[in-house]
Amino acid sequence: MNPAPRQIGEFTDWESRYQSQPVSQLPWFTTEPDRDLLTTLEGRGIDGGRFLDLGTGPGTQAAWLAQRGFRVTGSDLSATAIAAAGDYCRERGVEVALVVDDILASTLSGPFDWIFDRGCFHVLPPESRARYVRIVHGLLDPGGLLLLKCFHVKETLMEGGPYRFAPEDVEAIFSSHFRVLESRETRFEGTLDHQPVALFTLLQPLDSGS
Numbered sequence: 001m002n003p004a005p006r007q008i009g010e011f012t013d014w015e016s017r018y019q020s021q022p023v024s025q026l027p028w029f030t031t032e033p034d035r036d037l038l039t040t041l042e043g044r045g046i047d048g049g050r051f052l053d054l055g056t057g058p059g060t061q062a063a064w065l066a067q068r069g070f071r072v073t074g075s076d077l078s079a080t081a082i083a084a085a086g087d088y089c090r091e092r093g094v095e096v097a098l099v100v101d102d103i104l105a106s107t108l109s110g111p112f113d114w115i116f117d118r119g120c121f122h123v124l125p126p127e128s129r130a131r132y133v134r135i136v137h138g139l140l141d142p143g144g145l146l147l148l149k150c151f152h153v154k155e156t157l158m159e160g161g162p163y164r165f166a167p168e169d170v171e172a173i174f175s176s177h178f179r180v181l182e183s184r185e186t187r188f189e190g191t192l193d194h195q196p197v198a199l200f201t202l203l204q205p206l207d208s209g210s
């Protein structure tokens, strides 16, 4: 497995991060649907069901999913992020169940058909990854899918920031509870001039995780 690069301190205090600036200025903010989310939904004909936008942040992806007809829950560790996501959804007249929740001690009740993680897993401390895998597996319907987007090991322009992953890293971390269906190199859209190199992985839950 690739050595994990340094994680910058500001990525550990999410509440302060959201209190320090408007969400529209955050690097990951985009009002456009995530390109890999869109490709997956269209490519697989997914057009309904219960969606969890895990680590929803400003709620832009959750709102877009609700507009598209999904029943959506957006969860985040930060209460300020959840409040901003509430404003964003209200302004667009869409209904999303927004919940303050730490995925590593989650009180969410599934099952969800689809879980989208755009940038949450890759900020978690390495020692909590196995716990994340077990909890997310428990929240997913057995016929569901996890759509996971994180920084790719090829992202070298940005100093610090989230952990980076190679396809084989994700496969190894998730293999106890998930099978990799697709894995591709892509980009993170947002407010930065440079779009960081990303890894998108589609994971299918195994029947019985160990």
Ligand SMILES: C[S@@+](CC[C@H](N)C(=O)[O-])C[C@H]1O[C@@H](n2cnc3c(N)ncnc32)[C@H](O)[C@@H]1O
Pocket: 014, 028, 029, 030, 054, 055, 056, 057, 058, 059, 060, 061, 075, 076, 077, 078, 081, 101, 102, 103, 104, 117, 118, 119, 120, 123
């Ligand atoms: C890079 S941001 C991405 C936000 C959003 N998914 C997006 O694409 O706009 C990562 C998000 O994960 C949230 N987060 C970090 N650790 C978390 C945890 N343990 N449980 C739930 N959310 C967490 C942060 O508060 C932050 O909103």
